[in-house]
Amino acid sequence: MFKQPVTKLLLCILIVLLGALVALQKSFPTFPGDYPRTAPPIEYNCAYFDERVEIRLAKGSKLGRLIVFAYDGNNKFIGLLKPVENGAVVVRRGDYADFTACVEGSEIRDVIFLKKMDRYDKKIDMFDALTGARNNNLRYGVQRCLYPICTRCVEACKSVISNSDIPIVMTVKPEGEVLPVFSKGKCPRCGKCFTFCPTGSIVNSSETQHTEGQ
Amino acid sequence: MKRKLVIINTIGIVLIVGYLAYLAFGAFRSGYPWSLVCYNCKQCNASCILGMDPQGFIESAYANDADIYMYATNIRMTLQKAYDIDPGMTLKAGNDTITAREALESRGIPPEAEIITYRMRARDAAKICLDCGACDKSCPIKLPVSSIIRHLKQHDSFGSE
Numbered sequence: 001m002f003k004q005p006v007t008k009l010l011l012c013i014l015i016v017l018l019g020a021l022v023a024l025q026k027s028f029p030t031f032p033g034d035y036p037r038t039a040p041p042i043e044y045n046c047a048y049f050d051e052r053v054e055i056r057l058a059k060g061s062k063l064g065r066l067i068v069f070a071y072d073g074n075n076k077f078i079g080l081l082k083p084v085e086n087g088a089v090v091v092r093r094g095d096y097a098d099f100t101a102c103v104e105g106s107e108i109r110d111v112i113f114l115k116k117m118d119r120y121d122k123k124i125d126m127f128d129a130l131t132g133a134r135n136n137n138l139r140y141g142v143q144r145c146l147y148p149i150c151t152r153c154v155e156a157c158k159s160v161i162s163n164s165d166i167p168i169v170m171t172v173k174p175e176g177e178v179l180p181v182f183s184k185g186k187c188p189r190c191g192k193c194f195t196f197c198p199t200g201s202i203v204n205s206s207e208t209q210h211t212e213g214q
Numbered sequence: 215m216k217r218k219l220v221i222i223n224t225i226g227i228v229l230i231v232g233y234l235a236y237l238a239f240g241a242f243r244s245g246y247p248w249s250l251v252c253y254n255c256k257q258c259n260a261s262c263i264l265g266m267d268p269q270g271f272i273e274s275a276y277a278n279d280a281d282i283y284m285y286a287t288n289i290r291m292t293l294q295k296a297y298d299i300d301p302g303m304t305l306k307a308g309n310d311t312i313t314a315r316e317a318l319e320s321r322g323i324p325p326e327a328e329i330i331t332y333r334m335r336a337r338d339a340a341k342i343c344l345d346c347g348a349c350d351k352s353c354p355i356k357l358p359v360s361s362i363i364r365h366l367k368q369h370d371s372f373g374s375e
Contacts (some may be wrong), residue, residue, distance in 0.1 A: 081263055081264070082290060083290050083328075085328075092328070098263055115265060118265075149263045150346030150348070151347070151348075152347050155351070
């Protein structure tokens, strides 16, 4: 029976497949943990006044700080890190943006920090950016994730997975906010991403209720 | 005359070496001896969204003193909160740099006003740090700056204090 060429070929394929499986097991570590998932977006209400925009949050924020963002006509992401005080973020006229970034499709890149020490390279009034985005039907809002400033989850993942094919991809959502998206097939379930995430944007998938600091 | 100069030189060198040895001793006492190798290139400074100068944390480890004032030029908070953290914290008010105490007591700025900080103690800055790890990534000699920050966050001071 083993002298048949078809049987030999099948045996060869079986050996190659087994070899590939063993190699994959060695290069792809798995842990008995849970998959990460992205926390639901922040619910908020915006109230516009003459000299300020008040963004009232439905829930508190774990970090106590959020990124307020707005897009301009060139699809540029303009961001400002603001503290949450009494369940609200207030953007006043004269609050200048901290950074800008270029968005192409669902990718974000070319981050430029606008403030150098106590001086601004370029002043972009966040109040004007927000009201401009609202008036021109462009995207604006708040986001919990600090990407592109913070990349703790990506770095943590890279420390586990040796090749560059990591399961976390930072994606710009249709609403304009940047969030990590996970590819479960590639995730080793080490839990480092949600352990290291300082903002609570990534949570353990087994958590039934997202808990946030008040 | 020549002998006098030799003596002055020798005393000077001894003092300088003694001072440098004292600093190195402080770095070892804080538990972060690698802080001696930071050459203050300020690469980390440019990467911090909060405008912190992470070299300030290294400096505080170097001197084994968590009360050293460091630059933190882009932290927004209410004046009352700044005052509660440290009345000696400096902040920007227009073109002036004033302390939180001056702002509240002399200038009459309302306590609920949002201010932007300028300089604060390393121990306070560590508590506000977002722990994003940007300073670690930008360090050209890969110093684990954030390990000092996490230490100060948890213990408020260095080991031997």
